[in-house]
Amino acid sequence: MFCHQCQETMKNTGCSMKQGMCGKTAEVANLQDLFVWGLKGVSVWGVKAKEFGIYDNEAGFFIDKGLFSTITNANFDREDFIGFIKKGIDIRDRLKDEFLKAYKQKNGTNFSLPVPECATWVPADDKDLLAKADSGAGGWLEIEDEDERSLKALVLYGLKGISAYAEHAYQITKSCREIFEFLMEALATLVDETKSQDDLFALVLKTGEMGVKTMALLDDANTTAYGNPEITQVNIGVGKNPGILVTGHDLVDLEDLLEQTKDQGIDVYTHSEMLPAHYYPKLKQYSHLFGNYGNAWWLQKEEMAKFNGPVLFTSNCLVPTKAAYKDKLFTTGAVGFDGTPHIPDREEGGKKDFSAIIKMAKTCDPPEELETGQITGGFGHNQVMALADKIIEAVKSGAIKRFIVMGGCDGRQKNREYYTQVAKALPKDAVILTAGCAKYKYIKLDLGDIGGIPRVLDAGQCNDCYSLAVVAMELQKAFGLEDINDLPISFDIAWYEQKAVLVLLALLSLGLKGIRLGPTLPGFLSPGIANALVEKFDIKPITTPEEDVAAMMAGN
Template sequence: MSMYCDQCQETVDNEACTETGVCGKDAETSNIQDLFVWELKGLAYLAERARTEGIVDEDVRVFVVEGLFSTITNVNFDPEWFEGQIREGFELRRDLRERYEREVGPIADEALPDAATWEADDSAAFYRKAPEVGVQTTESEDVQSLRELLTYGIKGIAAYADHAYVLGEQRDEVFEFVQRGLAATLEDELDVDDLVGLVLECGEVGVEVMETLDSAHTSTYGHPEPTEVDIGTRDRPGILVSGHDLKDLEELLEQTEGEGVDVYTHGEMLPAHAYPAFEEYDHFVGNYGNAWWQQHEEFEAFNGPVLMTTNCLVPPNDSYAGRTYTTGVVRFPGLPHVDDRTDGEPKDFSALIEHAKETEPPEEIESGTVPNGFAHNAVLERADDIIEAIQAGDIRGFVVMGGCDGRHPDRDYYTEMAESLPEDVIILTAGCAKYRYNKLDLGNIGGIPRVLDAGQCNDSYSLLKIAMELQAALDVEDVNDLPIAYDIAWYEQKAVTVLLALLSQGVKGIRLGPTLPAFLSANVVDLLVEEFDIKPVDSVERDREAILEELESSPLVPAPSA
């Protein structure tokens, strides 16, 4: 075994990747990430101790959040970059400890966990240490499982917090929980009950951070509006933007105006077309391709440069690697990288733009349009129509089919489920799971589309908001009495945060697929089943019948006529 990683849905045999990651991450990168996460936990431990004494270091808070984001699946594949970050973490830790001891008093090394004191000068020592600090070093299987669940939920929180921070919004309580939750994974005296409490709190903070990001997006770019997005191509050179970061897209659009280059979105960037602020850019022309895992074919056919703004990078083929640019926390050895903003100035995309001018227009791989822009504001503007349709029996209910897409062959389940649901059932979605069915002609109910796409996985707050507002409007005490069923796909750690967020709001009966997380021990699975009735997806036929029974059991759905 040269590595051990079980944090994503596609991990080998639903157990762990032990030689190389299915994502393309090699053992060296996996191990150095393990060491970096362990160091971040130690830094968070010290920062949490300092915070209780009134000492808050903004640089440390941001470093921890961005560092966690960099270790999410399909973000950063560059071990040398992680080595540099580990060294920077040592410097931040030394500075914080010196400040603490200057203002509060000395701390003995024995009073701190190894993660908050260990240090080395050379890279070789990093790789010797890494196997000693991975997830398998926890003796209790259930404690290990809950520590992983908590850590991965916090990674998702960190990603959302980083996006909001870039747009100038943050909440102290979110950053504080990131530190406190990470520090707790080093506390050997915490038992299963303690960790379960922290996992549920992680879900509550997940709701809070997603609400913060929603506010950041809508206050900056306006509320998304229902939009038909072109999926064809034009005859000019293009730049393809993938990932999730709207700030990067905004700056690129500004810098490409009048340059004779069109800008297309890919994957999770599709929802950008629904924001009013982007309507003014005539060269922002449409969406190209599908979910992240189809990059090899789609990036090849695009011909122009690609900008990866966040997670969802697949290690590129040599044929297009030279025109794949990374930015932010995204890195891959040998790929050109657009540096971060400095002194409040925008990123400089000039090299990428000049590169685009030398390329052929994209090869057209499909045509037509795809609907988007049904975030909470757009849906709730029609709340009266929706409630009336429910009460009249025209809408039987909703199935939340948000989450992630991936390569797993069993994900065809979600296409087949969407096709098999009756015409009086509406699908609520967010995330790239929608690419399994968003181009199907599923019709509408009284002018309400049967697929309501709220946007990115980052926009999953909309799905919660819609449920909470309908609950209030219909005066329903228990959210589980709403005619809403949950059939969710997951892939990476942001999806873990969304799952915990749903659980924190009391949602029960969630179907999760295409497999349950490998990092959940049998006892932790039993706990989730007992407390929240979480269940793995089954066959489309059995799940469809069970979902319809759930919808029809809602006291809000009229009984069928005799």
Template sequence: MSMFCFQCQETAKNQGCTVKGVCGKNDTTSNLMDVLIYTLKGISIWGLKNYELGHDIKKYGRFISKGLFTTITNVTFDDERVSELIREALTIRDYAKEEFLKSFAEKTGNEFTETVHDSAVWTGSTTQDFLFKSTEVNILSTTPDEDKRSLRELLIIGLKGIAAYAEHAYVLGYEDDSVYIFFMNALKSTTEDLAQETMLDFVIQAGKVSVDTMALLDKANTETYGNPEITKVNIGVRNNPGILISGHDLKDMQELLDQTQGTGVDVYTHGEMLPANYYPAFKKYDHFVGNYGNAWWKQNVEFEQFNGPILMTTNCLVPPKDSYKERVFTTGNVGFPGVKHIPD
């Protein structure tokens, strides 16, 4: 078994992917993601200690949200991207540690001597370091108790979903510290040997926080772009050059429409970006033509047939065929080796 991932409905035999993800993710990427999650737990430990001393934890919460989102299925397949995030996570974790140690000493007059979990202190710098660490921290190594392990991973998978909502709200200028605090408390709890009842309480709480964060995202979207309207969506094409955009990030949609306005280039949505057609703010763009194609899993056929550039803004990227790979662009957390990435 070179990997273990069971976070989505695509998983092999409804049990778990152990050689390569059905989504296309290889074992190296999967193992690096395990290490990224592990390091986010370390950030959470020090972040909470800073919170208890009155420090602002937004910088930690934002990165945790970004890190969790990156590990969602069909977001990134790029090993170097994940490795770089681990390095960044270690830097942020160590900054949080130093911030706490300094404040603790100033407040108490003593040095902090408590033992902390390994996720808060381990270190590494190369991809090989991270892959070696993955053998110690992968999902199956956390505990032999299957019930506890399942609750622990169910919580983490729930956090990933919350992070997706939180990330999309944040790019529009909306965030809630209580979501970040829950991320930290929940991730910290996965480093502890808790009773099953306590673990279940965290899972149930994740459901509530998920609804609250979804409401935050709805507020962000509707206050920025208006309330979605029942809309007849054009599914035809015009003769102009066109760009296809997929994913969930409405801010990327807005920026693409602004940058292409008046250029003679049409814009079409695909898959998850279909709802953009319903927002009043986007209806003012006469070069926003409508929706092209069908569901995300038909990319290999529909992207091949589409003759223009394709922009992937969030999850639901399928490993592209060589026949159209050079026309695919990623942005945000999305990544694939050899595909051009547009920084935020």
């Protein structure tokens, strides 16, 4: 195996032993590489078919959900990937046949140009499939040039981020054609030997642009379905009823579960990235959406053991466990874990069936109390703009000197305490804008407010970094600034997995410069590509909290 897609990769270089730092086995890592290689094969034919006006939505969604399932901490199930690889070959060959037919119809001859191996490979049997995976087919080590590997990794990880956000949007909109077609175009480019490094660099930027579009689509889907997030106090204590804990990012799953648990004597709790569900008017109407339990994903082993009730994973981050509470885990969507029951997808127009979870919850004790109090959040772009007059006045009067965007991910590594220290060290006239599970490093600190505006404004999930970008663009307009970088705003982004890579590319595509990225720069960036990003976008590594706070407050 060789995997370097997340921030916790071994020695910031790559996980290459029997198992990754996240618990992914070498076998699953190799199967994921082979599966993504197969998705490139589907895409090769998808791009060609497009020239003949052929669009296959099933193939598009399969690619999207497939990429999502290979994101860090999503699916650890070897059987799933073996099945996905075979299904990918079926879909690929169907698309290929459609293209070949259309080609012959138009040209009168058979298509005979060469295509990459991923577009034609068929395993003789399961043994052959496993041997191919074991050989490292489709893995990064097949690419010799480190800059090419680095650019292709930036693109692929950005695409994985797009696929996650598009999959959530698709559950609401049922239409993501432009995004699915882009995934195919980009994946096919990754196996196109004629492309230069300049082409790949351009594709990195285009991935960022599509990231903005995808996050905008998800924002529109969420706010249309559930209303605009509004200021909300979320209980972090526990009640007396048995509970179901819902984690991940899929709001539709949560809504289905809330409907099915009405008047059942069960409380539903959010966990980690599901916290922002409380901010949506339509979801907070459910009185049994009780509160938020625990912290960011990486503390789940300790915290879920104390929850007592079943836990539903609607997306990453899942930490593999053999602990007693393993028997209470359920997965759905792109998540999977060997031996853990998986709630199937909803039928067209239907709901997912959560009865097994509900039945289990009724036999469980109420959750053990971890803490008491509340978290305040709900500062999506609509809510922040409703406060715009107050905010602009505070900036003009000097009461707010600077905004610091600290969105992104949380993680296990000790050095992430930097983010708590930055939050504490920022002067009282600085406001933190946040989104994603990075917030757990400071959302429970009492940092006070500025004239009634809290000093930590939580927009929502990591995809809601889009909301923070919208706020920045609105403030730029309000202050009549030519360049968004002239705003009194600094970016101190924490990354962990591939959605955060996409968020970074999206922010770069909006023209934002001088972003700090930590706790480490991605291990998949070669020195050459890291330098190119520094030169073009002035990306900075983090230093010490004191130094960075001083620099950001001075506008650097």
